[in-house]
Amino acid sequence: MKLGIVGLPNVGKSTLFNAITSAGAEASNYPFCTIEPNIGVVAVPDERLEVLSTMFKSEKITPAVVEFFDIAGLVKGASKGEGLGNTFLSHIREVHAIAHVVRCFDDENIVHVDGEVNPIRDIETIELELVLADLETVERHVVKTERNARNDKSLRPYLELILKVKSVLEEGKMVRTMDLSEEEEKELKGLNLLTSKPVIYVANVAEDQIGVADENPHVIAVKDYADKYGCEVVPVCGKIEAEIAELEPEEKKEFLADLGLQDSGLDRLVKAGYRLLGLISFLTAGEKESRAWTIKDGFKAPQAAGTIHTDFERGFIKAQVVSYSDLVELGGLAEAKGKGLVRMEGKEYVMKDGDVVEFRFNV
Known part of the structure; x- marks a missing residue:
């Protein structure tokens, strides 16, 4: 981040x-x-790392x-x-x-x-400069897209989108205030607009x-x-x-x-x-290290595994998962297993903040 x-x-x-x-x-x-x-x-x-480090006798702690x-x-x-x-x-x-x-x-x-000192005036000064910078970027892009759209009709929906963005910026508004679909946000990502x-x-x-x-x-x-x-x-x-x-x-x-x-x-x-930014942390713990890993909320287990190493995602088999709260309440991994609270999750599992995970993979 x-x-x-x-x-x-x-x-x-x-x-x-x-x-x-x-x-x-x-x-x-x-x-x-x-x-x-x-x-x-x-x-x-993240105070959870200190607790896990003590529980697993980790040599070091690595926070997100x-x-x-x-x-x-x-x-x-x-x-x-x-x-x-x-x-x-x-x-x-x-x-x-x-x-x-x-x-x-x-x-x-x-x-x-x-x-x-006038904080609202100060905010508006900064944000106007961001709007003007974005407007210059979008205006250049509109000219280029209009030219290309003459011979490529598939570009017309995109042209309509950036013209809509241009009109919002001309009103002095930030792009992040627009009600954009997920697809529209993806299409605009390449412009890297400041006000988005x-x-x-x-x-x-x-x-x-x-x-x-x-x-x-x-x-x-x-x-x-x-x-x-x-x-x-x-x-x-x-x-x-x-x-x-x-x-x-x-x-x-x-x-x-x-x-x-x-x-x-x-x-x-x-x-x-x-x-x-809609971020959460999952945790890994062992004798060598207790560590927090940053992922987007909504990531599935293979995507989370990929934040550790691309091979983990490519060869993902299963994820052994226990929630931090269950692990701490019961006092250890063996105790959590004994209560059936350590689960084997597959590719469709959506990660939760505080999941303590061991990934199994084969490459």
Whole structure:
């Protein structure tokens, strides 16, 4: 899973990225300090792995991961090249979803590119640039398709589709707001449109807003905006997340407890990304390793096996499956087998989050 962190300059994107990855991306109080996207790989929080590791006496734990792309701040006119905008927009095309960081704090020591904090205006500035960039892409594609459709009538349904997309973009709307069929979404996939990517809004709040972010008028405005489009809002405080990132696991738990929180904002952001993209994790466990594997919700057993190795999918025979909850409740694999809760599943089995699996294959 690849999440691109976007937003206007000086909204806290690089501070947030540093907290996520401890990668040391430069964070400075001036626009465009990030030019090439910094990329960090982040573990998906999953306490189940610790339990399985103890149960199976595993030598190591390997969590599922998310790649975060820290993309430089966009400004008004980015679609026309302002602020090196075309370069930044091309970086967004590489990600599966967008984490749109919105400044919801007031701080006279940190300049705002537009002079004042106004999260809805900021969101609309970014999204308009994405719309304009997509419109340029679609207009070029319409010209090419119209020319080819003169001699190939089979292209006419596709031409109608991209003309429909063009009209939506001309109204200033995002492609993701369209009611498209699964087939239409597949047909548009090759265009890799920016406004078709799902979005999480990350409301960056001040330190004194942690725990009461829902009362922040800026956050309320962002949530009202997001609700109109069925998007999720995750409030975080970049400064506090940066502090948490420096702590050991036990210290982190104590720190969060003192703040009255169960999860860090970053953990909630990663989990929101999973929900946004319709992802789940299945688990494998043994003496060498306990590991989480990321798959699309709805994957069948052979497809899941293929995420481990293509040979597993090609030569799939059966999957030995037990749910994590059953395994833990009974205390081990032998006990679960004794209760008949370890199943042999075939090619049509649809995987569930938390399935503990051993695949059998023959190549």
